[in-house]
Amino acid sequence: MEIICIVCPNGCRLEVSGEGENLQITGNLCPKGVDFAKAELTAPMRSLTTTVATVFPAFPRLPVKTRGEIPKGKMLELMTKIRTIVVDNPKKVGDIILPDVFGTEIVATAELAI
Amino acid sequence: MTDKQIDFTQSVSADGAVKLNSFTAEKSYDILVLGGGPAGLAAAVSAHESGAAVLLIERERKLGGILKQCVHDGFGLLRFKERLTGPEYAQREIERFIATEIPYVLESFVVDISHNADGNYTVCTQSAAGMKSYSCKAIILACGCRERTSRQVFIHGQRPAGIFSAGTAQYFVNIQGTMPTKRCVILGSGDIGLIMARRLTLEGASVAGVYEIKDMPAGLSRNISQCLNDFGVPLHLSTTVTEVFGTERVEAVAVEKVDERMNPIPGTREVIECDALILSVGLLPEIELANVLKIPIDPATKGPLVDQSLMTQAAGVFACGNVLHVNDLADWVSVSGETAGHGAAAYCRTPRAFSQSAVRLEYSKGDFLYALPQYLDPAASEPLTLFFRSRADVKGKTITLSLGGEKAAFSKKYRRLIPSEMEAVPVKALSFGDRAQYSIEMR
Numbered sequence: 001m002e003i004i005c006i007v008c009p010n011g012c013r014l015e016v017s018g019e020g021e022n023l024q025i026t027g028n029l030c031p032k033g034v035d036f037a038k039a040e041l042t043a044p045m046r047s048l049t050t051t052v053a054t055v056f057p058a059f060p061r062l063p064v065k066t067r068g069e070i071p072k073g074k075m076l077e078l079m080t081k082i083r084t085i086v087v088d089n090p091k092k093v094g095d096i097i098l099p100d101v102f103g104t105e106i107v108a109t110a111e112l113a114i
Numbered sequence: 115m116t117d118k119q120i121d122f123t124q125s126v127s128a129d130g131a132v133k134l135n136s137f138t139a140e141k142s143y144d145i146l147v148l149g150g151g152p153a154g155l156a157a158a159v160s161a162h163e164s165g166a167a168v169l170l171i172e173r174e175r176k177l178g179g180i181l182k183q184c185v186h187d188g189f190g191l192l193r194f195k196e197r198l199t200g201p202e203y204a205q206r207e208i209e210r211f212i213a214t215e216i217p218y219v220l221e222s223f224v225v226d227i228s229h230n231a232d233g234n235y236t237v238c239t240q241s242a243a244g245m246k247s248y249s250c251k252a253i254i255l256a257c258g259c260r261e262r263t264s265r266q267v268f269i270h271g272q273r274p275a276g277i278f279s280a281g282t283a284q285y286f287v288n289i290q291g292t293m294p295t296k297r298c299v300i301l302g303s304g305d306i307g308l309i310m311a312r313r314l315t316l317e318g319a320s321v322a323g324v325y326e327i328k329d330m331p332a333g334l335s336r337n338i339s340q341c342l343n344d345f346g347v348p349l350h351l352s353t354t355v356t357e358v359f360g361t362e363r364v365e366a367v368a369v370e371k372v373d374e375r376m377n378p379i380p381g382t383r384e385v386i387e388c389d390a391l392i393l394s395v396g397l398l399p400e401i402e403l404a405n406v407l408k409i410p411i412d413p414a415t416k417g418p419l420v421d422q423s424l425m426t427q428a429a430g431v432f433a434c435g436n437v438l439h440v441n442d443l444a445d446w447v448s449v450s451g452e453t454a455g456h457g458a459a460a461y462c463r464t465p466r467a468f469s470q471s472a473v474r475l476e477y478s479k480g481d482f483l484y485a486l487p488q489y490l491d492p493a494a495s496e497p498l499t500l501f502f503r504s505r506a507d508v509k510g511k512t513i514t515l516s517l518g519g520e521k522a523a524f525s526k527k528y529r530r531l532i533p534s535e536m537e538a539v540p541v542k543a544l545s546f547g548d549r550a551q552y553s554i555e556m557r
Contacts, residue, residue, distance in 0.1 A: 004338070061289060063200075063288065065185075
């Protein structure tokens, strides 16, 4: 089975064979590829990047991301939560926008200066 | 952001006439950097650190260039050893730039550049405050690239509303917060199209599919995986949009499979209902200003021909980032900005013309889509970093760079080379040896 590693732009084509103890992963340029393939086979995780609404007409959307990763299958569910947020005060990069979501938090990725 | 912005004074004369020679005399600078994206920011900082007096000119209201709307991550792995989003990458570069206190102007559009008899340049800008002109010894073109538009793609049918470039759709969604579509078809598999397939899906739109006329995707493989496969968006290779339906608004498009000569195959036509057609059919260096100065362009990169300091064939005019060639990573854009910044500062100390003895890069057009810098000039100040793209998807090939008599200034066996992924080759020592030779080979 081939899995494309998405950790970095190298996009290594990982060849996965065997199961459990005999799991073999080749084609990775770095050790992160092995971890990625293992996670992909058991509990795939993704970081989510999107934007949230603001009350400021000159800056209607604030870019945000999950600080860590969330389960791949939870992205759309998290989007419905994020869609309810409206930011009404200035933010710096890294400020928490939504705490405690699937073991991580949503943080600002741009400065919102008024 | 602390504002070091220069205030404009009205420069239109009392009778309302705009005269280029009647402007308030502007301070003259060593270097004008045109563009405040990652290339321009890095170029300005490097030129400033090399001792040059720099002014940066940006046409938008904020610095950061296109990174402002690239809210996805994957930026900065080379430059910051971290996975950053576009706005985060931009913010770091902006903060470095602001800390240097280099002067800059926003919402100013360069309308003309002229080369004076004394060798200096005059750059003319337009803004809400009127026109202004600046004098400088050197110019760094850092104006990025633009998207190929629907006018550059041949599709039959009507031209209703609802045909967007992927970058325009990205601007609507990420900057304005409006949705340009409920159900769309994406033509072309460039990275922005793939990123927008995911972005629109996350925002609740339905993406019927990504259609690519070639038999391989144009974008990075990781984007096929994380933007299409993760969300079940199908990718159709060797298939293209051949007709658009709708009068006021796009109502449907027809797609057809194509043969190896890219001609539609009869009987494969399928009509897909949608309210938008999003084009991700490639990017082109923004060379309007290079054209004003009649700077020679490389038909392969579609950007100016340059030496290893990234000086174009117009003495004192440098190019970096996506003006030079369309990069796949912002990190390389910043690196080329630094090269141009150092190179332009060195030029200000010791002006030089594009040397007659500059050696032209030789490569096989069958093996490479392009390679640059196209010239190696013994008089240029900067060490060589060579960039290339393979023409085909090849495995186990060795790339050898030859300089003068030295056979292997660089030699490396690549596991795989594909056209969508750019390769960079840094070369430390630079000696021509006895023969003036500069070539790369793929074996």
